[in-house]
Amino acid sequence: MTPRTQKIASATLIVSVFVFWEIFCVLAGISELILPRPSRIIEAFLQYALAIAPHAWQTLYTTLVGFLFGVLIGLSLGVLIGSSKLCYDTAYPLLVGISSIPKVAVVPIFVLWFGAGTVPAILTAMIICIFPIVVNVSTGIATVEPELEDVMKSLKANKLEILWNVGLPRSLPYFFAALKVSITLSFVGSVIAETVASNKGVGNMMLIASSQFNVPLVFSGLIVLAVMGISLYAIFALLEGRMTGWATRKNNV
Amino acid sequence: MRKLLLLTAFVMSFAGSALAEGIPIKFTLDWKIQGVHGWFYLAKQKGYFAAEGLDVTIDQGEGSAATVSRIMSGAYDAGFGDMNAIIQNAATKPDEAPVMVYQIYNQPPFAVLTKTGGPVKNLKSLEGLTVGAPPGSASTKLFPALATAAGFDAGKVKLLSVQKNLQEQMLIQDQVSASLVFNVTSYLNIIGIGMDPEKDFTWYPYGASGLDIYSNGVMVSPKLLKNKPEAVQGLVNAIAKAMADVLANPQEGIDIITATEPLSNGKLEMKRLQFALNNLIFSKESKANGIGAVDTGRLTRSINTIKKLYNLSGTPKAEDVFNASFLPPMAKRSF
Numbered sequence: 001m002t003p004r005t006q007k008i009a010s011a012t013l014i015v016s017v018f019v020f021w022e023i024f025c026v027l028a029g030i031s032e033l034i035l036p037r038p039s040r041i042i043e044a045f046l047q048y049a050l051a052i053a054p055h056a057w058q059t060l061y062t063t064l065v066g067f068l069f070g071v072l073i074g075l076s077l078g079v080l081i082g083s084s085k086l087c088y089d090t091a092y093p094l095l096v097g098i099s100s101i102p103k104v105a106v107v108p109i110f111v112l113w114f115g116a117g118t119v120p121a122i123l124t125a126m127i128i129c130i131f132p133i134v135v136n137v138s139t140g141i142a143t144v145e146p147e148l149e150d151v152m153k154s155l156k157a158n159k160l161e162i163l164w165n166v167g168l169p170r171s172l173p174y175f176f177a178a179l180k181v182s183i184t185l186s187f188v189g190s191v192i193a194e195t196v197a198s199n200k201g202v203g204n205m206m207l208i209a210s211s212q213f214n215v216p217l218v219f220s221g222l223i224v225l226a227v228m229g230i231s232l233y234a235i236f237a238l239l240e241g242r243m244t245g246w247a248t249r250k251n252n253v
Numbered sequence: 254m255r256k257l258l259l260l261t262a263f264v265m266s267f268a269g270s271a272l273a274e275g276i277p278i279k280f281t282l283d284w285k286i287q288g289v290h291g292w293f294y295l296a297k298q299k300g301y302f303a304a305e306g307l308d309v310t311i312d313q314g315e316g317s318a319a320t321v322s323r324i325m326s327g328a329y330d331a332g333f334g335d336m337n338a339i340i341q342n343a344a345t346k347p348d349e350a351p352v353m354v355y356q357i358y359n360q361p362p363f364a365v366l367t368k369t370g371g372p373v374k375n376l377k378s379l380e381g382l383t384v385g386a387p388p389g390s391a392s393t394k395l396f397p398a399l400a401t402a403a404g405f406d407a408g409k410v411k412l413l414s415v416q417k418n419l420q421e422q423m424l425i426q427d428q429v430s431a432s433l434v435f436n437v438t439s440y441l442n443i444i445g446i447g448m449d450p451e452k453d454f455t456w457y458p459y460g461a462s463g464l465d466i467y468s469n470g471v472m473v474s475p476k477l478l479k480n481k482p483e484a485v486q487g488l489v490n491a492i493a494k495a496m497a498d499v500l501a502n503p504q505e506g507i508d509i510i511t512a513t514e515p516l517s518n519g520k521l522e523m524k525r526l527q528f529a530l531n532n533l534i535f536s537k538e539s540k541a542n543g544i545g546a547v548d549t550g551r552l553t554r555s556i557n558t559i560k561k562l563y564n565l566s567g568t569p570k571a572e573d574v575f576n577a578s579f580l581p582p583m584a585k586r587s588f
Contacts, residue, residue: 033446108319112323112326112328115279115312116281211287213445
């Protein structure tokens with residue numbers, strides 16, 4: 001499949017999902033309270049666009065700030081854990097434990113510490129995205145070929161120099177792959193926190209809308225989230241291509 | 254990492270409040286912004302809080318019992334939440350439990366919801382029938398106490414665990430004969446489904462059946478009460494004044510809600526407000542004593558009910574959970 005036909009194919013799939021949805025709702029006579037038609041969702045979106053904007057901005061803001069802190073922490077932890085066997089063995093069980101906790105259970109605790117609003121959303125977005133980064137970066141560093149390390153050692157490089165010149169560049173593809181996963185997770189984290197405790201944000205907006213039976217608006221919220229998620233994913237995919245294109249096979253095998 | 258975390262939180266939490274003057278008060282609601290919160294936002298908008306020397310931040314909540322835990326954690330100074338949750342905590346941690354200073358919901362919002370013309374003719378006839386009960390909900394927890402008060406045997410009622418948002422649906426489909434509901438929510442859900450909550454359904458409020466416990470009101474942390482009683486007085490004054498405004502012109506309260514959250518549906522929130530006023534706030538007792546006050550005898554009874562229900566060790570006194578000294582003069586609280 002050429003890239004062009006592939007693009008057409010995925011666009012067709014998306015469009016036909018929505019067309020099928022619309023037709024299905026009309027034919028089956030499904031109530032708007034259960035599953036609104038896509039055309040109603042778009043109508044609701046256009047009608048409320050101005051009111052949705054501050055909520056979307058809040059979600060984007062908490063996601064990005066949380067993600068930034070998450071990346072900083074995840075990257076440092078990943079380098080630490082990946083470059084030392086001792087750290088790896090010691091810290092891994094704790095990390096796995098923390099990452100297995102459903103984040104929705106953590107939000108009320110953040111609220112008790114910091115109050116509702118922006119801070120719990122940022123923290124949730126942060127902790128939810130740390131783990132994939134740590135795992136990927138540490139794996140990238142820990143799996144540097146022993147031959148490369150031996151060469152460096154025979155050139156009298158010390159541990160830090162090996163890390164800087166071989167380990168880190170070697171882990172970059174892993175790191176950027178993790179970024180793509182993490183940014184979408186951060187979104188999930190922010191929205192989770194907003195549905196539990198906040199005054200603003202798409203998650204909060206969806207709860208308000210559902211308490212007023214404005215189901216088309218609830219679905220508009222979902223679409224806004226999906227679009228923001230896809231855009232951020234695309235940005236990081238692009239970044240990955242620019243930064244670590246060298247690690248990807250160019251020709252089709 | 255921890256430092257970074259705390260620093261961020263620190264900066265975030267102060268960025269907003271450092272600008273305004275007055276005693277900062279963090280106030281938490283019981284749920285997302287709704288028509289019944291009009292007076293709180295109105296007091297802020299019209300400067301009633303500022304006039305009392307307060308800088309109030311209103312945050313939306315996650316449940317009326319959660320208001321109590323939010324205040325006990327120290328994250329909030331005051332809030333709108335459930336009296337019975339205060340009683341529970343006052344029995345076990347008397348020094349940390351918040352204190353109610355302005356009782357807004359005079360009647361409990363719990364009810365047994367049945368279909369008109371269904372098998373339930375009175376509460377006694379629930380025996381032998383299946384009743385939908387959301388696990389963890391206060392209406393479910395209070396059901397045995399309701400049975401005692403209304404004189405039927407709760408052991409003979411089959412309780413079926415049902416998700417909160419499915420309660421009305423399961424009743425309509427006859428999967429249960431009755432549902433234990435939160436009446437403000439349920440009333441509007443039924444309107445949302447497109448049925449008539451008055452004609453198609455019969456309501457048995459817990460309060461009318463003898464379980465005369467109190468419900469949501471304005472509570473403050475023991476710390477604020479002790480260190481800044483003048484702030485508590487200001488808070489109560491401002492809220493009472495704003496409530497009087499909303500009672501005189503409910504639309505004003507709804508307009509502030511729709512201005513604060515443009516996605517709110519004004520008509521629906523107006524119905525919610527009217528329902529809450531007629532069923533939760535206005536009662537013979539609040540007519541006689543004014544909004545905000547409690548009847549000590551009734552409060553002592555409900556403390557005993559809660560104590561029995563949860564097997565609490567301590568028995569808080571009525572004045573431990575409700576402080577009447579901040580109530581404005583009767584003229585400002587009557588309707």
